[in-house]
Amino acid sequence: MKRILKSVLVMALMMFFGAYTYAQTGITGTVKDSEYNSSLPGAAIMIKGTTEGTITNIDGDFELPTQAGTFDIIISFLGYEDKTVSVTVTSGKMTRLGEISLEGTSQGILEIYVTADRAKERETPVAISNIDHKQIENELGSRDIPLILNSTPSVYSTQQGGGAGDARINVRGFDQRNVAIMINGVPVNDMENGWVYWSNWDGIADATSSIQMQRGLSAVNLATPSIGGTMNIITSPASHKAGGSLKFEYGSGNFMKASLAGNTGLINDKFALSVGGVRKSGVGVIDKTWTDAWAYYVGASYKINKKHKLEFYAMGAPQRHGQNLYKQNIAAYSHEYAKEFGYTQDQLDQYPEADASIQYPGYSDAKSGRYYNENWSPVSESYNGKQYWNGKEHDRHDKGFLNERENFYSKPLINLNWYSHWTDKISQYTVLYYSGGKGGGTGTIGSVRYNYHEGITSPSRFVHWDATIARNEANGASLGVLRNSRNNQATYGALSKVKILFNENLKGSVGIDWRTAEIEHYREVRDLLGGTHFVDTNDDFA
Template sequence: MYRNLLLLLSFLSASIFSFGQNGTIKGVVVDDMTGETIIGVNIMYAPGKGAISDVNGEFEFNLPYGDYELTFSYVGYDQFVQAVKLNKDEIFLKVKLENTTLKEVEIVADVAKSRETPVAFSTIKPAKLDEELASQDIPMVLNSTPGVYATQQGGGDGDARINIRGFNQRNIAVMLDGIPVNDMENGWVYWSNWFGLDMVTRSIQVQRGLGASKLALPSVGGTMNIITKGIESKKGMKIKQEIGNDGFMRTSIGITTGRMKGGWGVTFAGSYKQGDGWVDQTWTRGGFLYLKVDKKLGDHLISFSAMGAPQEHGQRSYKKPITMYDTDYADKIGMDPATDYITG
């Protein structure tokens, strides 16, 4: 009996010793690619319990025997979880953390979306065009847009120029439905070619700074994208007659069919204008035609656009009448001070 009692006490003592025994989990954390140690890695073995790697990238835990999950996390690296069964005095780990690979940001749209595209932009709706544009060149309606300055310059037809954040028109991408219309040589845009486009404009978006266009354009200053009505628009027709001073007259029409049977859609705009101009030699006479045909094929949209602007107009003269310099000399050489100009 004493022998059995002694065996029982010995067994209990061994069990208590076994359950209360501690071991050590130690190791080092390194970069998977370079092999360099990483300082300050957050290492957790239980909720709210853990430590960080030291200046040598090393760590050490003294824990009771058992099963643990060590979680390693550090800014710029993927989180790593290592299961450990502690059943001996010491366990050594060499943990390799992999760099977090960020996916490239792809901007594949010409139109920025609120809270989605990281671009500062403003959108002009048709209502504002109807209220403020009148017979001006299209950029003039953008003067109330932050960061944008537009001017009619000399007052000639199509002479308008636009500046965004201080960059002139050579450094601003102007697009029509995502198609660049800047002059290929000097980057200018001749707005007399687009004077009737407002009849079928759905919106004008101005992106300040580098924009969301996927095309190689001179858009350091910004991007101006004119979006026309198409198959997604409601069926409608608009006719406008404008009469102004100095013999100005403009007649315009815009037609949108919306989506027709078979997934077709047609958008048309036409305009004719003439006038003497309020500045000397800035007369104008010309027309504008725009046609867009859309075809919806499943999830795809095929769009065909054609445009033209046959015109002739004067340019503000850089010459000065001789009488601006010397009336007596003009009389002496037989020139009419009222009409004759110095050339050369």
């Protein structure tokens, strides 16, 4: 009986201290626009006469821990009149202020702090979905950023072959060539083909404060096809609380990721700075889709006065990763699974099931079934050929194999954003930006030996590197090589949009999207594969 009473007493004490631990003292509330009753994310909440403060989240909500007492709370937001609210805080309780409405200094012109033409619920006639930083942090993990949108109506995203950054997104059936993707107001769709290479923005999710997905055509001030929709990624420094974080992530395929971030929070209701860095590596879940990546981010915000604000951003993600680009018949992954779809034995015989022991005899580190990838194959470790890219010779990624398809790229993005209210009825935002680009992808050119030349059965062909190297060494000149397809670019652009409120029922806007780019496309030899030189005779200009 004594033991039972002791146990009950211990549990009661644990419950008491647990309840005491979770009791908080502070203030909560929601900040909204007085005219449209819409939330104001990023509004500053300060305790008068102190340095204590916070900002509202994407829904306009805030929570400010503080001590008990009576205070004056100052609520401010760019383009709105400041508001002071007196509040008495009781120890151990969160005092709720409810909804706090701010009067706009410019009637009806909202959210000019965002460059990306964000839609407003109940005002903009497009279907929209908003995703805040907390949801991104909890649900995305270390995946490519489009995958957070899979729960959004009419949106489909996939990792495709499983290579890091090789994801794609479809909106209302349209691929991402017809979806305008923007980061802090800067369009990141490729100028030539409209595609978005998410490996260029690896690590951006760690700094993202919100994402808005607009489905269908919207009034976006961009010369970019957007019939599918518009995806706006915002990394506002002022939306992050003061503090820092160091995070380590581990996953399948020897995946490792380290993230370091620091934020000043909003200082004196004027300045905010955010910095971050990411290191990511792994061998890949799909065979040989390894990754070797870095990412960096700097964001700064400065509120000049109530009518003018500047933001500066710099980010990039230099990376290399093995790819799995070619689609396979389902029978190549599993005959048993294919039978569930009605495959006959004759059809199964056309596609031998991936079996590493048959395809790569003597090579133990290979995967079969769903993890099969034809874009790599073993090479003798005695082969000491160097690989050439970015103007230098390098050792290959692994001594025991070569990737036929590898992506290597670095695309820095730098932009300066200026937001202003000129009068009560005229507002403007302007974005100046530079986007570089250096790198490319690999493949073969010329005549190479494939597995079937050596009598090896496989669901699809792959390069037999040792046979190719032996033939090139015997010939002197290389008959087939590993090449780089280079894509070097420098893009300069300016975006500007003026919004005009004529009256309560009529608004107008006019804008400009100016860009110019210098883009180089060429091929170069990456690996001679045992030969002394290579001559390409397939080009009319060779």
